């Protein structure tokens with residue numbers, strides 16, 4: 028069985044950054060990246076629009092450009108990688124089974140970094156009624172067909188979901204000569220960035236229908252149209268508001284779910300709210316020596332955050348592989364999401380590593396003028412004022428040494444939100 | 448095109464394909480005419496996949512006869528054809544005294560139909576064996592010989608075995624006119640092809656009444672009756688071990704919850720008469736009804752795990768029984784119509800009965816070369832790591848995973864294409880690529896690459912299921 032210090036599963040931005048950082052921190056530089064696609068770069072390869080790297084590189088790059096900077100470093104350092112290789116199993120003992128056309132490989136790793144990214148929610152997952160003709164795509168499929176393979180997927184489209192991906196695809200389709208009839212959003216607000224609403228919809232005159240849903244898809248062979256309706260505050264459709272929109276294409280951009288089949292099989296504890304593993308501030312999962320980062324951990328809006336998070340995970344993975352004893356007798360205190368906060372990552376603080384870290388979280392609704400507080404044992408340790416908070420935007424807070432020094436380790440850290 | 452056959456079967460559903468396969472046991476030139484691009488595009492792809500025990504149909508009916516006969520031979524046929532079949536048993540659950548009386552009636556009827564092993568079980572047994580069921584259940588009728596199968600894979604297997612044994616299947620052939628020319632029927636398609644045949648068998652499902660009329664045969668009416676379903680993601684632990692039915696009403700066998708042979712959970716169907724024979728839309732009322740009724744039996748059922756919804760259309764005849772007979776006026780025209788549930792269970796038995804009848808009629812000799820065996824495609828997901836290694840040595844593409852949810856390899860997809868799959872849906876049904884939790888989000892473009900390469904067609908020519916169901920509309924640049 029081949030042996031590596033660190034094996035990274037997934038060659039997207041998370042995997043690349045984690046591998047590079049592990050590599051830097053290892054004496055015996057046995058690092059391996061395993062990627063099932065033909066190329067490294069992950070989902071970024073099909074995101075040919077600009078908007079990547081503003082925070083990390085202070086420059087506006089396209090997805091492939093952003094990925095390329097990390098791929099180059101992987102090449103320069105001659106970090107080993109396998110493409111067109113699919114990991115089908117990992118065990119708690121950190122054995123990996125991967126397959127490719129050459130055969131089935133068994134690999135032993137001292138530590139593993141999970142960086143498998145996420146998958147898209149589908150029409151079926153949100154129970155969209157009607158028939159099942161051709162012409163129904165997820166945003167990711169459409170992106171691949173249009174941006175990488177060079178096909179047109181239809182003539183007139185309706186987009187379901189107004190997160191950043193839905194908005195960006197509305198512009199993309201328009202630029203490809205596909206008429207976007209509407210972007211339909213069930214919530215009363217878009218979860219996309221303001222900037223994207225302006226640049227992707229307003230600039231092209233594409234209507235954004237908030238508090239609306241597609242109630243039915245029509246068509247026998249190819250989509251012939253959709254029925255949409257307004258919804259009330261309970262998200263229930265208001266009967267008299269139904270309206271037919273003629274189109275041959277429906278694009279679903281209704282959320283992403285961490286790809287956690289491997290984690291589940293390895294017995295890793297998952298967080299119901301993020302859909303990814305529960306981790307501590309070293310990005311260690313419940314299985315010792317298995318770390319997680321990027322979209323497999325929780326869905327990020329910005330790849331820059333993915334990179335930062337993955338670097339930390341990679342650093343601790345390297346540390347684990349050289350000094351597993353440091354991770355013995357782990358004692359954790361929980362970091363708990365309370366009122367207004369949907370989830371936090373990491374979900375735990377490891378007492379062996381009481382070092383400053385970034386706490387990332389999402390709120391559960393749209394808030395104006397609110398205060399996020401971090402408290403412990405009934406004491407407020409930190410208060411941050413925010414003029415706007417939306418579920419679509421991931422928030423980050425530095426947990427400094429000063430805060431850490433005030434902690435009472437027999438109590439949870441609580442993150443919550445109050446209206447002013 | 449003009450071809451001359453001894454027997455032609457209209458419709459490549461499970462009934463048409465069963466008959467076709469059984470006909471190849473004889474030295475006859477046989478074909479099937481199907482309007483779609485693949486088999487199992489009608490009711491045979493969208494049903495519950497239950498192999499019923501046979502206590503439901505009224506004694507003396509064709510339904511009762513073929514159900515019980517079909518159930519008896521089902522395991523053997525699935526074995527020959529390498530199709531999944533699991534005899535997991537079924538329960539009909541009763542919530543009150545009135546329903547318990549119905550169980551008693553079903554038990555007696557089952558006995559009269561010749562169903563073995565039926566028993567009424569009390570609460571204790573039910574909860575010990577199905578701990579997730581509602582505590583409001585008072586008793587249940589247990590039928591140990593009920594089972595589950597994969598209806599479209601069975602249809603595909605029957606198709607492949609028919610072809611192996613010399614039958615033709617002509618796709619894209621929508622029968623629109625039937626004439627008589629001496630001893631022959633001349634059967635015309637909508638795109639101006641025709642074939643000639645001595646015997647014509649009508650298995651056109653929900654459209655069988657129209658075909659019968661075209662042939663100048665007996666008039667009857669088929670009413671389309673839709674049933675809607677939820678499919679749930681493969682759970683870590685199956686919530687039920689058996690097929691769980693509720694007490695039937697005049698509308699049918701009611702809503703069931705069952706494991707599928709592939710490890711998903713299936714919930715449905717309701718029953719609603721609809722106007723159009725091809726209206727497979729799902730509706731809010733329909734699905735709400737299904738969910739509410741299913742919840743009554745399985746209280747912790749959650750919509751969170753739904754991966755898709757679909758509907759199937761039953762061909763309900765105005766005769767209240769299967770119509771299986773040679774026409775009195777139009778000799779050599781045989782209707783196999785109104786085959787609603789338990790049509791899947793009955794399919795093989797009906798096939799045998801019809802084939803014998805036709806062979807007798809035409810004085811056909813046995814086909815001594817008939818090979819009843821068909822092997823399924825080797826599946827990555829079902830092999831051990833050692834077997835996988837062996838397979839990859841023989842076929843490197845077995846190591847290329849195309850569908851990540853269901854672990855389907857490139858080899859399996861190519862194999863399906865070699866055996867006749869031409870559309871995305873036909874690959875999906877044969878390999879499960881695209882049937883998992885991401886519903887093709889990941890593998891659809893990859894499957895299209897393979898289809899385009901193997902069939903040597905441009906990707907813009909690839910359809911979901913034939914006709915106008917194109918995925919891509921235009922190529923914008925060359926690589």
Ligand SMILES: Cc1cc2nc3c(=O)[nH]c(=O)nc-3n(C[C@H](O)[C@H](O)[C@H](O)COP(=O)(O)OP(=O)(O)OC[C@H]3O[C@@H](n4cnc5c(N)ncnc54)[C@H](O)[C@@H]3O)c2cc1C
Pocket residue numbers: 036037038039040041042061062063064068069070071074077078079080112113114115142143144145166167170191192195286289320321322323327328329330331333
């Ligand atoms: C349409 C769209 C627009 C976006 N716009 C922006 C933007 O403007 N700005 C921005 O900053 N971010 C944007 N993002 C987000 C950004 O692309 C993601 O946050 C980032 O790519 C996530 O990185 P990752 O490495 O976690 O996942 P991925 O990029 O998905 O990489 C995961 C990799 O793991 C591989 N893998 C998975 N399972 C296995 C296995 N079993 N074996 C082997 N390999 C496996 C996959 O093939 C994949 O390559 C956008 C995303 C999309 C889809």
Ligand SMILES: Cc1cc2nc3c(=O)[nH]c(=O)nc-3n(C[C@H](O)[C@H](O)[C@H](O)COP(=O)(O)OP(=O)(O)OC[C@H]3O[C@@H](n4cnc5c(N)ncnc54)[C@H](O)[C@@H]3O)c2cc1C
Pocket residue numbers: 457458459460461462463464480481482483486487488489490491492493494495496497498499620621622623650651652653654658673674675716758759760761762786787788789790791792793
């Ligand atoms: C909701 C539902 C649940 C069911 N559950 C069960 C169950 O659990 N167990 C069970 O035993 N049975 C069940 N059944 C019944 C079973 O599915 C059917 O009896 C069986 O599939 C019927 O097969 P068929 O070949 O007659 O019809 P179909 O599969 O509908 O095939 C008819 C074929 O004829 C073709 N065709 C039609 N018109 C023409 C034309 N003009 N020219 C050429 N071709 C034509 C169609 O394209 C189609 O392929 C269920 C049915 C439904 C709808």
